[in-house]
Amino acid sequence: MGRVLVIVPLALFVALVVYFFVAMHGGYDPSALPSAMVGKPVPAFDLPGPPAPPNYSGPPVKLGFSSRDMLGHVVLVNFFASWCVPCRAEHPVLMGLGPSAGVPLVGIAYKDKPTDAVGFLQEYGNPYVAIGLDESGRTGIDFGVYGVPETYIVDKHGIIRVRHVGPLTAESVAREILPAVRALQAQP
Amino acid sequence: MAWSVAAVAVEPSEMLKDPALEARARAIGQELRCLVCQNESIDESNADLAHDLRVLLRRRIAAGDTDRQAIQFIVKRYGDFVLLKPPVEPATWLLWFGPVVLLIVSAAGAMIFVRRRNRATPEPTALSPEEKRQLDELLHEPDLE
Known part of the structure; x- marks a missing residue:
């Protein structure tokens, strides 16, 4: 003993x-924090869109959208801002998602001026099928956002399933995001 | 004192008109962690998000929320992590009671150790005649000085 x-x-x-x-x-x-919102319904929001950019020639984009618009689909919700440096690093990955990824990507401009958000997308390209402006940051707070970029996977029933803090990389998309999206799309 | 004022980030424009409500908001803000800096409360932090949360907190309080409701409002969005004082629940028992348990265990260990050591030390016995003779010799050695 x-x-x-x-x-x-x-x-x-x-x-x-x-x-x-x-x-x-x-x-x-x-600095990665546990998320309180995973498994909970997406907070209700109805965000205005930015002004339509002049000479826009990409696929159609919905300017402004609400949480109700997302119901029935698995949706990727990406919080971004023109002032956010990691968002620039992430942007090519979002641009690479495209229609082949088979999942709609919507963007919420977090605490950004409408003209700055549009300028950012004009300069780097628009990866989103819908864009909402969260100028006050209130919708971000409802999601539990504490730094952009953050990306959420919301299922068909409007439940937040996955939260990714920080910039997405090609690797995290392939290993984490897309498999989770496929699994949720397969669910009724 | 200057340094106690320096650790406050609340701006005059954020403050509520009613000093009683403002005092409550201040007290709650000091209990809530700023998610950006993490070791500061939203009351002390200059981060943008901390500002937004302070304003939101004051709006809730002005709208008639109790302290508990206002705190719950933020915890619902950011989780227990925003509480600088974590709640006592099974997942945090180790955190709350670990130090006390550690203290008790080490005190018990120290006590057992001391007792055993005492027992291992033999009781003093009387000197044998031979030892007495040696001691006498040493004590009565002629002084060499």
Whole structure:
């Protein structure tokens, strides 16, 4: 018994070292927060759209949309802002989603001026089928957004299923987002 | 004092007219974590989101929310993580009671250790005649100085 007790401090120390090592190298992100909204209905919103950009020649875009518009489809909701640097890094990934991804992507401009949001999309391209303006940031707060970009997967019944904080990458889309979308699309 | 004022981010334009309501909003704001800076309360943080939450909080209070309702309003959106003082529930028992348990366990361990050590020390016995003779010799050695 006494022998066993003697090694307890050493064992605890080794356990701590292993824990710290794994935590530091295992991709643990202390700023990633658990989401309170996953599994809950999407907060009700009805956002205005930005002004139609002049000389727009892409696919049709719905300017302004509400939470009711999303019912019946699995939808990707992306919070972005023209002032947000990681959003620029994320943008090519969103542009790459396109119709082949088979899931509508809607954009909510978080705390952005309408003209700035449109300018951003004119410069980098528009990946969204619908755009809403959340100038006050109130809809963002209802979603639990604490930093843009954030992306949510909302199922056919309007329930938030997945929340992705930070810029999407080609890898996270392929590994996390699209498989989750397919699984939800297969559900009744 | 200057430093206690410095740690406040609430701007005059945000404040409620009614000092009693404002005092309640201040007290609640000090209990809520700013999601951006994470180690500051929304009362202290200059982050944009903290400002928005302060304004929202004041709107709820002005609209007649109780403290509890106003806090719940924000917890519903951001989870228990926004509470700088986490609630006592099974998932946080380790956090709340862990230190006390650790203290009790180590105190018990220390007590057992001390008792065992005392028991291991033999009781002093009387000197044998041989030891007495040696001691006498040492004590009565002629002074060399």
